[in-house]
Amino acid sequence: MSRFLNKKYEALEAYVPGEQPRGMEYIKLNTNESPYPPPPAVLDAVSREELEKLRLYSDPECAELKQALADSYGLERKNVFVSNGSDDILNFAFMAFGADGAVFPDVTYGFYKVFCALHGIPFAPIPLTEQFEIDPQDYFGAQRMIAIANPNAPTGIALPLAQIERIVQENAEHVVLIDEAYVDFGAQSAVGLIKKYDNLLVVHTYSKSRSMAGARLGFAFGAAGLIEDLERIKFSTNPYSVNRMTRAAGTAALCGSAAAYYREKCALIAKTRDELRERLLALGMEVLPSLANFVFARCAAVDGETVYQQLKQRGILVRHFSTPRIRDYNRITIGTPAQCDALVLAMQEIMKEKQQ
Numbered sequence: 001m002s003r004f005l006n007k008k009y010e011a012l013e014a015y016v017p018g019e020q021p022r023g024m025e026y027i028k029l030n031t032n033e034s035p036y037p038p039p040p041a042v043l044d045a046v047s048r049e050e051l052e053k054l055r056l057y058s059d060p061e062c063a064e065l066k067q068a069l070a071d072s073y074g075l076e077r078k079n080v081f082v083s084n085g086s087d088d089i090l091n092f093a094f095m096a097f098g099a100d101g102a103v104f105p106d107v108t109y110g111f112y113k114v115f116c117a118l119h120g121i122p123f124a125p126i127p128l129t130e131q132f133e134i135d136p137q138d139y140f141g142a143q144r145m146i147a148i149a150n151p152n153a154p155t156g157i158a159l160p161l162a163q164i165e166r167i168v169q170e171n172a173e174h175v176v177l178i179d180e181a182y183v184d185f186g187a188q189s190a191v192g193l194i195k196k197y198d199n200l201l202v203v204h205t206y207s208k209s210r211s212m213a214g215a216r217l218g219f220a221f222g223a224a225g226l227i228e229d230l231e232r233i234k235f236s237t238n239p240y241s242v243n244r245m246t247r248a249a250g251t252a253a254l255c256g257s258a259a260a261y262y263r264e265k266c267a268l269i270a271k272t273r274d275e276l277r278e279r280l281l282a283l284g285m286e287v288l289p290s291l292a293n294f295v296f297a298r299c300a301a302v303d304g305e306t307v308y309q310q311l312k313q314r315g316i317l318v319r320h321f322s323t324p325r326i327r328d329y330n331r332i333t334i335g336t337p338a339q340c341d342a343l344v345l346a347m348q349e350i351m352k353e354k355q356q
């Protein structure tokens with residue numbers, strides 16, 4: 001830290017992203033990326049012609065991309081916001097809507113509390129139930145901005161749409177942000193509700209189900225007023241936050257053939273997930289019921305940190321969090337079936353060694 005840093009950032013604890021190893025080849029099951037590449041339409045979209053246009057700024061309105069998103073979700077362009085990854089959008093949303101404070105679960109995406117700290121937003125974590133579930137009633141009448149990841153991370157557990165709707169109804173004077181980063185793997189989306197409620201913001205990303213984590217593209221749906229508020233903040237920081245290559249790739253990812261490819265891959269990942277869960281349960285592990293592209297699992301005999309280390313020694317990276325309530329667990333991204341086989345084999349060895 002230099003002596004020049006603004007005092008208000010001295011105590012800021014930045015978000016720690018999952019490891020992105022260089023060098024040694026790991027089976028990488030730690031940051032919920034897709035194990036499958038983007039479809040051909042996306043690869044072809046970043047053409048030489050497109051690259052030649054790099055001398056020009058990208059379209060700050062992102063009109064074409066927004067229209068394509070609006071068309072795919074049956075909405076209007078004024079209901080769509082896009083920016084550089086959904087983290088960017090979450091940041092803007094906390095800035096825009098967090099004036100009265102924010103609430104979110106005690107166990108959820110670790111970035112929410114970082115945004116609150118960054119912007120001086122008071123926040124109150126609401127404990128999940130014993131079963132790591134969200135009790136909707138805990139959010140009724142919150143009188144603050146609410147942020148809920150659905151499915152939640154790192155648990156993978158999803159709330160049914162009717163319960164999300166109740167939370168939106170019972171907090172009508174504040175924004176309810178539903179972070180649907182993992183919704184394409186089997187949960188119910190709240191996108192259909194945005195026409196009905198002016199306080200609902202639904203945030204999506206290309207990083208997980210669309211195999212484009214490295215492109216940095218997120219989008220959000222909400223009433224036109226909410227989108228205008230987000231645009232105001234985006235245009236006060238970086239109007240060009242979506243670059244030309246990403247805009248081209250992101251638009252191509254919505255075409256018919258790409259959409260069919262993603263549906264197939266999401267179904268495959270969901271099937272691999274359900275099989276992996278069964279296999280880990282059969283080993284005697286505890287695995288929360290996930291509708292995301294990861295499972296959250298613990299093993300009674302070996303603590304979470306040791307499981308993480310032992311898997312890493314065997315060339316498999318998973319995500320471990322050291323926060324007290326979840327330190328016995330690891331979050332395991334769903335890879336290809338072969339990668340999941342390797343994980344099950346490694347877990348078998350780790351648990352057997354412990355018994356000896």
Ligand SMILES: *Cc1c(COP(=O)(O)O)cnc(C)c1O
Nearest residue numbers: 085086087109149181205207218
């Ligand atoms: C991965 C993730 C994001 C971030 O996605 P980006 O679009 O890559 O910034 C947002 N919310 C949750 C819950 C996530 O797990």
